[in-house]
Amino acid sequence: MISLPTIVALLALSTAARALNPIDVRGQDFIDTVTKNRFVLVGIDYQPGGQGAYNPTNSQDPLRNGTVCLRDAALMQSLGINTIRTYNVDPSLNHDDCASVFNEAGIYMIVDVNAPLAGESIDRSNPGSSYTLDYLTRIFGVVEAFKNYPNTLGFFAANEVINDVPTAKNNPPYMRAVQRDLKDYIAAHSSRPIPVGYSAADVREVLQDTWAYLQCAINGSSSDTSRADFFGLNSYSWCSGANYQTASYGALVSMFGNSTIPVFFSEYGCNKPEPRTFDEVLALYGPQMTVLSGGLVYEYSQEPSNYGLVDLYDNGTVQLRIDYDNLQAQYNKLNVTLLETSNATATALSPPACSSGLITSSSFSTNFTIPQPPAGAAALISSGISNPNNGKIVPVTNTAVPMAVYASNGGLISGLALKPVNGSNTPNGANTGGSVSVSSGPSGTATAAASATSKGAASDPLMHSSSTNSIAAALAAILTFWML
The missing domain is CATH 3.20.20.80 (Glycosidases)
Structure with a gap:
């Protein structure tokens, strides 16, 4: 059985911000x-x-x-x-x-x-x-x-x-x-x-x-x-x-x-x-x-x-x-x-x-x-300067883009979202995490291949991405089972 400290560590990892x-x-x-x-x-x-x-x-x-x-x-x-x-x-x-x-x-x-x-x-x-x-x-x-x-x-x-x-x-x-x-x-x-x-x-x-x-x-x-x-x-x-x-x-x-x-x-x-x-x-x-x-x-x-x-x-x-x-x-x-x-x-x-x-x-x-x-x-x-304003990396919130984005042909790009990657982004999707790919879709509209959360979730900019939530949910289920 997985130990409680291990589960806590996995839960922390599931919501930790990536670092380049x-x-x-x-x-x-x-x-x-x-x-x-x-x-x-x-x-x-x-x-x-x-x-x-x-x-x-x-x-x-x-x-x-x-x-x-x-x-x-x-x-x-x-x-x-x-x-x-x-x-x-x-x-x-x-x-x-x-x-x-x-x-x-x-x-x-x-x-x-x-x-x-x-x-x-x-x-x-x-x-x-x-x-x-x-x-x-x-x-x-x-x-x-x-x-x-x-x-x-x-x-x-x-x-x-x-x-x-x-x-x-x-x-x-x-x-x-x-x-x-x-x-x-x-x-x-x-x-x-x-x-x-x-x-x-x-x-x-x-x-x-x-x-x-x-x-x-x-x-x-x-x-x-x-x-x-x-x-x-x-x-x-x-x-x-x-x-x-x-x-x-x-x-x-x-x-x-x-x-x-x-x-x-x-x-x-x-x-x-x-x-x-x-x-x-x-x-x-x-x-x-x-x-x-x-x-x-x-x-x-x-x-x-x-x-x-x-x-x-x-x-x-x-x-x-x-x-x-x-x-x-x-x-x-x-x-x-x-x-x-x-x-x-x-x-x-x-x-x-x-x-x-x-x-x-x-x-x-x-x-x-x-x-x-x-x-x-x-x-x-x-x-050092007095009262410095020190920035810090915070967990990335919902990855779905909440505003309308249009392709150069005027078609609406649907499902546009940021896709978290491991390492630096690269041209032509060579990064193992890939990148969002915008392309022409049917009927002159544009579509975007995305890791996307739903459009409904996009209205809340502080909501975690679906991929993070799914990991956290799975680990929470393990935690519940462990505590039984």
């Missing part, structure tokens, strides 16, 4: 710390509502509403997404529901620590004036809010602080200073290392120097925390009629060929012509570009800039765009085995020592004397 494996940086690759497989980003930039969705006065940001995140995570899971990038989060808000939903879907998060309001980012026109204790308190708050989620892959310390040639002269030392401060804070207050990196504008005149400046180690020291852990590039060079060479992808492979940190597209997907066909996907994830660790398509929702994969409506409903279908068709062609295979040489690379000889442009900074933190920062890093 933390991702580590080893040389040129991201590595799953448990499976030891290479991790390549098949990702999307996620800011529903655009920059305006971040509004601290109204307690709003893109990861605030768990029901909305459930809807979007189910559609991303169908697409084959394993990573999102989220801009402009409020560190004071509770993000547990959204983080947990993405975790259950097998989707990691890279979170920008900055926001567009004054004092919440480094001012590229005058970096020293914005590098303050209040600023550090703000970005450390983002770390506190997201550090406990196992699917927090990393933090962007800055985005496009160098956006033209002139800004390459004075800004680089401050970019490294922010990276140092974030990494020192994480080391002091997180139970695990979390990578910190930079998202660069594609200013080709200084792009190589930006990467070289950020990836080198000052004095050749392996303990240099101002060094970036990864390097993102916002790239839109593959447009109408482009190919591997004309889009300069070959030049990027040559540029980053000896990178000692992971490099990936933190934004990509030119929107000319429309709808987008995403021909670059097979090149990005193909054998010619294994030096890059994938990329994040810009962007999930249709905003004024006209890069969306889906249309969002005020009543919560969604319609897929042709762009969504086209991207999914490209993802379905990917060789997942190739993506997961690491190169021992790439993971063993050591960074070069910082020196002016690494810099090729006279317009770029050769100053490797990193600014000291503002007064009070050392104590803040040591003791």
